Amino acid sequence: MSALLQLDHVGRSYPVGGFFARRQLQAVKDLSFTLNADRPEIFTIVGESGSGKTTTARMILGNEVPTSGVIRFLGQDVAAIRSRKDRLAFMAKVQPIFQNPFEAFNPLTTLDFYLYSTARRFLGLRTRAEIEAAADKALQHVGLSLVEVRGRYSHELSGGQLQRIAVARALIPSPKLIVADEPVSMVDASLRMSIVNLFRTLRDDLGVTIIYITHDLSTAYYISDRVIIMHKGDVIEAGDARAVLGNPSEDYSRALRNAVLPPDPVAARRIIEARLERRRAALTEAGT
Numbered sequence: 166m167s168a169l170l171q172l173d174h175v176g177r178s179y180p181v182g183g184f185f186a187r188r189q190l191q192a193v194k195d196l197s198f199t200l201n202a203d204r205p206e207i208f209t210i211v212g213e214s215g216s217g218k219t220t221t222a223r224m225i226l227g228n229e230v231p232t233s234g235v236i237r238f239l240g241q242d243v244a245a246i247r248s249r250k251d252r253l254a255f256m257a258k259v260q261p262i263f264q265n266p267f268e269a270f271n272p273l274t275t276l277d278f279y280l281y282s283t284a285r286r287f288l289g290l291r292t293r294a295e296i297e298a299a300a301d302k303a304l305q306h307v308g309l310s311l312v313e314v315r316g317r318y319s320h321e322l323s324g325g326q327l328q329r330i331a332v333a334r335a336l337i338p339s340p341k342l343i344v345a346d347e348p349v350s351m352v353d354a355s356l357r358m359s360i361v362n363l364f365r366t367l368r369d370d371l372g373v374t375i376i377y378i379t380h381d382l383s384t385a386y387y388i389s390d391r392v393i394i395m396h397k398g399d400v401i402e403a404g405d406a407r408a409v410l411g412n413p414s415e416d417y418s419r420a421l422r423n424a425v426l427p428p429d430p431v432a433a434r435r436i437i438e439a440r441l442e443r444r445r446a447a448l449t450e451a452g453t
């Protein structure tokens with residue numbers, strides 16, 4: 166078996182109470198797992214708030230360096246990637262999807278711009294026709310098309326549609342791994358299943374492995390192949406998703422149920438409205 170991603174006794178601690186303080190908060194403790202390069206899967210990390218999920222995602226994406234252990238992507242130590250060229254090559258293969266699609270896109274920039282600039286940056290495309298073809302192809306994979314998206318702004322679309330566009334953008338460089346950190350918690354409950362179903366399609370049709378990070382036990386149960394459950398930085402359960410999530414032990418299943426975030430599209434809208442307002446005010450003040 167060749168490993169796509171290997172976490173080998175990975176830990177991450179932070180000083181508590183100031184930089185020179187002796188106490189450390191162990192956000193992630195001794196985490197090990199391997200994703201197989203030959204078998205795309207949906208690998209889910211479930212856990213209540215503060216259990217270390219986002220810290221793990223940030224380390225896998227190379228945005229945070231482990232304080233112990235090593236993360237290897239296709240055999241390469243992620244923390245040791247230094248040059249701009251190597252970093253770009255890594256980012257092409259490992260793409261993130263973030264929680265809040267309303268924050269991922271600048272409200273004053275049309276959405277097609279993000280797709281075009283990703284195609285230019287990662288694929289090195291230069292002509293308008295090539296760039297548009299790459300954007301359209303990626304959008305088709307998520308059930309959209311360039312005709313539907315061209316010239317539109319984030320506030321014109323729902324959270325579910327925006328998250329699809331975020332997935333399309335991530336697909337442009339043909340990644341091997343997508344790290345999706347709470348990708349449906351800001352999406353209307355009725356649209357969540359369609360987004361997680363999309364992850365299945367990406368796994369099956371494009372051979373992309375997905376690391377799906379969530380509080381949401383129902384979508385986790387529905388789409389995951391394997392799951393780990395984290396609690397205060399530790400993995401307290403790991404294995405086949407049906408076995409682990411179908412039969413969780415009392416304590417943590419209760420803790421997780423309590424931790425499930427309500428769908429909050431209203432809050433997401435409020436964030437975007439406030440950002441738009443701030444930008445409009447700044448533009449007016451600058452006299453433009």
Ligand SMILES: Nc1ncnc2c1ncn2[C@@H]1O[C@H](COP(=O)(O)OP(=O)(O)OP(=O)(O)O)[C@@H](O)[C@H]1O
Nearest residue numbers: 179190191192212213214215216217218219220221
């Ligand atoms: N940069 C940092 N400095 C100090 N402590 C941090 C930092 N990042 C995370 N932590 C702490 O590490 C712990 C794990 O945080 P993390 O964000 O990884 O958890 P999580 O499971 O993703 O939670 P949530 O679902 O609320 O995002 C928390 O106690 C958090 O406060």
